[in-house]
Amino acid sequence: MSSITKGGSVEIIAFLNQEWMLVSTLAALILIYGWRERVKNGQPVTTAQATALINADSAIWLDIRESKEFDAGHIVDAINIPHGKVAERVTELDKHRDKTIIVVDKLGQHAGSVGRLLGGKEFDVRRLSGGISEWQNQGLPLVK
Structure with a gap:
């Protein structure tokens, strides 16, 4: 053999x-x-890059975790649409077309599919590298 x-x-x-x-x-x-x-799924951004976009008022947070997880702690001013409902609720994001949408999830496992969906609808999309877990590891604040 x-x-x-x-x-x-x-x-x-x-x-x-x-x-x-x-x-x-x-x-x-x-x-x-x-x-x-x-890239088609939304270019990944670090916490520092994402924060810079938010501080320049050129981006918004889209937290795609389930509502229970979102309520336990999320980034200030984040919009919550669970990943399974983004397709049916995408029109809620139309008023933010002029801004970059930074997709946040728990670890990054669903951000790619949501990024692809939003990119296909002509949104400017980025994905937070490492998700909310990386945000917390960096010692950055969450609100309840």
């Missing part, structure tokens, strides 16, 4: 050596696709 594995790995190495241009092109395309998908 180990001779098959060794032979297979030798063949793979030989293929990579012979077809390095093809393999390099594939790797570049994968990287470009990953980068485009990340």
Whole structure:
């Protein structure tokens, strides 16, 4: 069995050596696709970058956690629309079209899908890197 594995790995190495241009092109395309998908879901911003946007009055917070979590502690002036309801309540954000929407969730797990939805509706969207957990880790304030 180990001779098959060794032979297979030798063949793979030989293929990579012979077809390095093809393999390099594939790797570049994968990287470009990953980068485009990340940006399409809303460019990630740090807490400092997000705070700068808010302080310049050019952004709003959209907290997509469930209401119970939001009520336990959220960023001041954040709008709460749970991630499962954003699609049906997106019109509530129309009055903020002139601002960047910074999507906040617990850890970043739902911000990408909401970012893609809002980006598809022509909103300028960013995602808070690390979500509300990173905000708290930075020692930044929450209100109840």
